[in-house]
Amino acid sequence: GAGVSQSPSNKVTEKGKDVELRCDPISGHTALYWYRQSLGQGLEFLIYFQGNSAPDKSGLPSDRFSAERTGGSVSTLTIQRTQQEDSAVYLCASSLSSGVRTDTQYFGPGTRLTVL
Amino acid sequence: AQRVTQPEKLLSVFKGAPVELKCNYSYSGSPELFWYVQYSRQRLQLLLRHISRESIKGFTADLNKGETSFHLKKPFAQEEDSAMYYCALSGLSNTGKLIFGQGTTLQVKP
Numbered sequence: 001g002a003g004v005s006q007s008p009s010n011k012v013t014e015k016g017k018d019v020e021l022r023c024d025p026i027s028g029h030t031a032l033y034w035y036r037q038s039l040g041q042g043l044e045f046l047i048y049f050q051g052n053s054a055p056d057k058s059g060l061p062s063d064r065f066s067a068e069r070t071g072g073s074v075s076t077l078t079i080q081r082t083q084q085e086d087s088a089v090y091l092c093a094s095s096l097s098s099g100v101r102t103d104t105q106y107f108g109p110g111t112r113l114t115v116l
Numbered sequence: 117a118q119r120v121t122q123p124e125k126l127l128s129v130f131k132g133a134p135v136e137l138k139c140n141y142s143y144s145g146s147p148e149l150f151w152y153v154q155y156s157r158q159r160l161q162l163l164l165r166h167i168s169r170e171s172i173k174g175f176t177a178d179l180n181k182g183e184t185s186f187h188l189k190k191p192f193a194q195e196e197d198s199a200m201y202y203c204a205l206s207g208l209s210n211t212g213k214l215i216f217g218q219g220t221t222l223q224v225k226p
Contacts, residue, residue, distance in 0.1 A: 003159070031212055043160075043202060043216035056213065091160065095212055103212050107160040 004108035021077040025094030038088035082115045122217035137188040139203030147207040149186040155199045193224045
């Protein structure tokens, strides 16, 4: 079946502009995660959605970052007033059902964001 | 604080040589440990998890709670093992969020 998809695959923007990154999880997966992969920082957790529960936003680096998940499926990560340090690959993952910690997370191909 | 440390950014070995990618963690409870791998131009994917105690592609990893380590080992490296390897920890109840290490690039030379 189809895996996790993300769009766009690449995004180049100017400092100060807002960007939206999209994630389509695997159908039926109730848990959705956003991570950031950057040089020198490795992979950082950003935010996690589980069903209709309030999202865990503990990894968001600043209030310029926000995310939503509509209808328990598609998610959008928004970065306002982008800064050069926001340049990274943003990865989305989904899993069948969190609360069972061993669930495998399936990752998307990522969106490479470059802030000039 | 929860933390995963992979001390080596790059590990370079010759084909057929043994491989050990180091991973140490910091967590006060009972963690779940994973190894994820990202091959060139492919997605990040799960390689193995400690609770399964399985061998995948010849790789094994044993959780050592005394040393708080979860090193990844393979007795004979193959060129196709060249990739970026991430050790990850899941330690929070009712979430699956992963705390990743910095990653180690494994380069297997012919």
